[in-house]
Amino acid sequence: MNDPRERPVAIQSEAVTPRTGTLYPEPFASQVAGRAKSVLGDLFGLGAFGVNLTRLAPGTCSSMRHAHSHEDEFVFVLEGTPTLVTGAGETELQPGMCAGFAAGSGDAHQLVNRGDTDVVYLEIGSRHADDQVQYPDDDLALRRVDGQFRYFHKDGQPY
Helix, strand or coil: CCCHHHCCCCCCHHHCCCECCCCCCCCCHHHHCCEEEEECHHHHCCCCEEEEEEEECCCCECCCCEEECCCCEEEEEEECCCEEEECCEEEECCCCCEEEECCCCCCCEEEECCCCCCEEEEEEEECCCCCEEECCCCCCEEEEECCEEEEECCCCCEC
């Protein structure tokens, strides 16, 4: 859909097939196995930021707790009660609540669904070619190599 004439004017978000799976290596991939993302922003040719409608099944986390060097992130809860885990501790979120994470703040974060119903939220984030992601709780780092994101151990060895 690179041709702007092929892009939709508007869509029903439920009509977008969710993306499951992850680039995370094990043992991390299984922790996000119940996550499904409907990538919405790409459908409209958005390049400066991404928009995903994300669903977390019970017992699933959004990601490993992480912090971006160059990308801002924002989440808005639509359904369910996820637990937001940050350096400041844990906060239970309710529908209508939101949280934001400024690039370079070092505020590592993740959402965890500890409830018994799905959590649904919007995630919006900037896109920056020089972004690197740190994971303070795990032997994991993400950086771009030859235009592709790749995971590494903290000692620099690739997964």
